[in-house]
Amino acid sequence: MSKKASHIRLYVADDLLTQRTIILGREQAHYLVSVMRLAVGATVLLFNGRDGEWLARLVKADRKSAQLMVEGQTRPQSLDPALPGLTLLFAPVKRAKTDLIVEKATELGVARLIPVITERTNTDRVKMERFLSIAAEAAEQCERLSTPVIDLPTGLDAALKAWPDDRPLYFCDEARTAPLLLSVLWAKSSQSGDGLGPCGLLIGPEGGFTAAEREAVCAHRATCSVSLGARILRAETAAISALSLIASAYELVRTDLQ
Amino acid sequence: MSKKASHIRLYVADDLLTQRTIILGREQAHYLVSVMRLAVGATVLLFNGRDGEWLARLVKADRKSAQLMVEGQTRPQSLDPALPGLTLLFAPVKRAKTDLIVEKATELGVARLIPVITERTNTDRVKMERFLSIAAEAAEQCERLSTPVIDLPTGLDAALKAWPDDRPLYFCDEARTAPLLLSVLWAKSSQSGDGLGPCGLLIGPEGGFTAAEREAVCAHRATCSVSLGARILRAETAAISALSLIASAYELVRTDLQ
Incomplete structure (x- = not known):
């Protein structure tokens, strides 16, 4: 739990499943790369309100765009504390x-x-x-x-x-x-x-x-x-x-x- | 209660009792006169944390100073909802x-x-x-x-x-x-x-x-x-x-x- 809490979490619109590539828009890319200074290889958590929470790895990153590869699910949607x-x-x-x-x-x-x-x-x-x-x-x-x-x-x-x-x-x-x-x-x-x-x-x-x-x-x-x-x-x-x-x-x- | 709620309430350091004159500092005077546009004759409520809440009437007002005359107590200190x-x-x-x-x-x-x-x-x-x-x-x-x-x-x-x-x-x-x-x-x-x-x-x-x-x-x-x-x-x-x-x-x- 503490490991998860230290991850950056991002809300995305895309469907989430293993091996899916997610291309972030300019604003989220800027946040990850320029503000939080994440480099290729770093991991974040993604959720979309439907598919639970997933670990994803930064595979491409510059100031204007960032690409993530979804790895595995960390929490099912049923554990949403909303x-x-x-x-x-x-x-x-x-x-x-x-x-x-x-x-x-x-x-x-x-x-x-x-x-x-x-x-x-x-x-x-x-x-x-x-x-x-x-x-x-x-x-x-x-x-x-x-x-x-x-x-x-x-x-x-x-x-x-x-x-x-x-x-x-x-x-x-x-x-x-x-x-x-x-x-x-x-x-x-x-x-x-x-x-x-x-x-x-x-x-x-x-x-x-x-x-x-x-x-x-x-x-x-x-x-x-x-x-x-x-x-x-x-x-x-x-x-x-x-x-x-x-x-x-x-x-x-x-x-x-x- | 609704009448009281519509009054401006001010926290002051002075002791509060009937007929006491209260001279407000520049900031509170500005608030009453320029921001809230109160004129001589208007009433406000005062409290100091010790003497309960009192009705006071504006008796002198310009942009830099305001003078109030304390009339009567509206709530005893014992009714403080703190x-x-x-x-x-x-x-x-x-x-x-x-x-x-x-x-x-x-x-x-x-x-x-x-x-x-x-x-x-x-x-x-x-x-x-x-x-x-x-x-x-x-x-x-x-x-x-x-x-x-x-x-x-x-x-x-x-x-x-x-x-x-x-x-x-x-x-x-x-x-x-x-x-x-x-x-x-x-x-x-x-x-x-x-x-x-x-x-x-x-x-x-x-x-x-x-x-x-x-x-x-x-x-x-x-x-x-x-x-x-x-x-x-x-x-x-x-x-x-x-x-x-x-x-x-x-x-x-x-x-x-x-």
């Missing part, structure tokens, strides 16, 4: 904070990200390519074997309409009468069977939802209003904090099941 | 990430921050003034009535030597045989009495602790090695994630006690 049932619906906020949400959600195992446009969302902040590249880089660093799916931006109404009635949608309500998220997760994960199934987390924009939006959220049958405690958290802190709790509860249930 | 028993010992990492640790730790209620110098820590990254200003700003935004105490940087050995044997020091060990932090907190908080007392969280540098450092940490009687799950988290994510779990567990116990 959490397939976890979706984050988030209103994009300021650029650095949105980047942080995408990066940390990926690290924390989120399987699907849905950028939600609300009345107080500046749609200029929705940069799909940027989100995808941040998510890929975060996945490379955290031993995931997949990158999260990132949906095209959607309006709040459409997002709510598409959300299934039977899949809990945690909503961090600033009205502090809601139960603590940890206490809800605690109760669910001590239930027998699949008490902690697929779920979503909805995080509003910096200025909060409008009254009408909040009403629409609360009217959805799946909505489960929760509190994160007595302190007022910024939007990105609320996202990271709530995802940490949910990911840990999933992890705990998974551990118990083994 | 968590007095929570200490974070962290190895400063890259500048933006260290800033993030200080900001988020403050939002999540940490009472005391100890910058710890390890073999892989670049001491240039320890900027006490910067830490204090980030913590004050985060406290202003999250309804705390206190800023965290930030110790002068200390070596790892000295930090461990000063840490009491009977105060759990959670250590996010990358050796994944440790129990999940959530499961440890779960067990502690279901114990009767004060199962969840004061504790600390120790976060290492980006490159991790050296073998000798790790040994010293594990040899301390208070050390409780924990895991944050199957994914490898960056240092700052580990800090925010673990603090979210601990803060929520405290919050839950506090709620139960009420």
Whole structure:
């Protein structure tokens, strides 16, 4: 495990199997050769979200391109530590904070990200390519074997309409009468069977939802209003904090099941 | 509560009591007058970490100075949502990430921050003034009535030597045989009495602790090695994630006690 952790991991689009040649694009080649100073003969790990993780050896390298030869599989896709049932619906906020949400959600195992446009969302902040590249880089660093799916931006109404009635949608309500998220997760994960199934987390924009939006959220049958405690958290802190709790509860249930 | 939330909150050093005049420094005056465009007659909330939270009215304002008159107390110091028993010992990492640790730790209620110098820590990254200003700003935004105490940087050995044997020091060990932090907190908080007392969280540098450092940490009687799950988290994510779990567990116990 420690040997693997010291390897550079790259997300690629290609199918991965033994003896396959992988030609890296300019950006990844530059990273390996100029930034990380790998030479021909060095090994890296590759994953594509489908075929698990593979050891590959650098067989050709210059500043503009790099060629790898796939050797053997190091982990099957089934060992992906991502959490397939976890979706984050988030209103994009300021650029650095949105980047942080995408990066940390990926690290924390989120399987699907849905950028939600609300009345107080500046749609200029929705940069799909940027989100995808941040998510890929975060996945490379955290031993995931997949990158999260990132949906095209959607309006709040459409997002709510598409959300299934039977899949809990945690909503961090600033009205502090809601139960603590940890206490809800605690109760669910001590239930027998699949008490902690697929779920979503909805995080509003910096200025909060409008009254009408909040009403629409609360009217959805799946909505489960929760509190994160007595302190007022910024939007990105609320996202990271709530995802940490949910990911840990999933992890705990998974551990118990083994 | 919603009325209070819409007020600007400022951390000041002055004692706070009715009719007291507070003269703000250049930076806070600029923020109120030029950035937030408050005019004479507007109200803000003040706190100093000792006297609770007070409503104050702007009585004189120009670009370089602002004068406030304290009116009445809005919250006693006893309602501070900070968590007095929570200490974070962290190895400063890259500048933006260290800033993030200080900001988020403050939002999540940490009472005391100890910058710890390890073999892989670049001491240039320890900027006490910067830490204090980030913590004050985060406290202003999250309804705390206190800023965290930030110790002068200390070596790892000295930090461990000063840490009491009977105060759990959670250590996010990358050796994944440790129990999940959530499961440890779960067990502690279901114990009767004060199962969840004061504790600390120790976060290492980006490159991790050296073998000798790790040994010293594990040899301390208070050390409780924990895991944050199957994914490898960056240092700052580990800090925010673990603090979210601990803060929520405290919050839950506090709620139960009420």
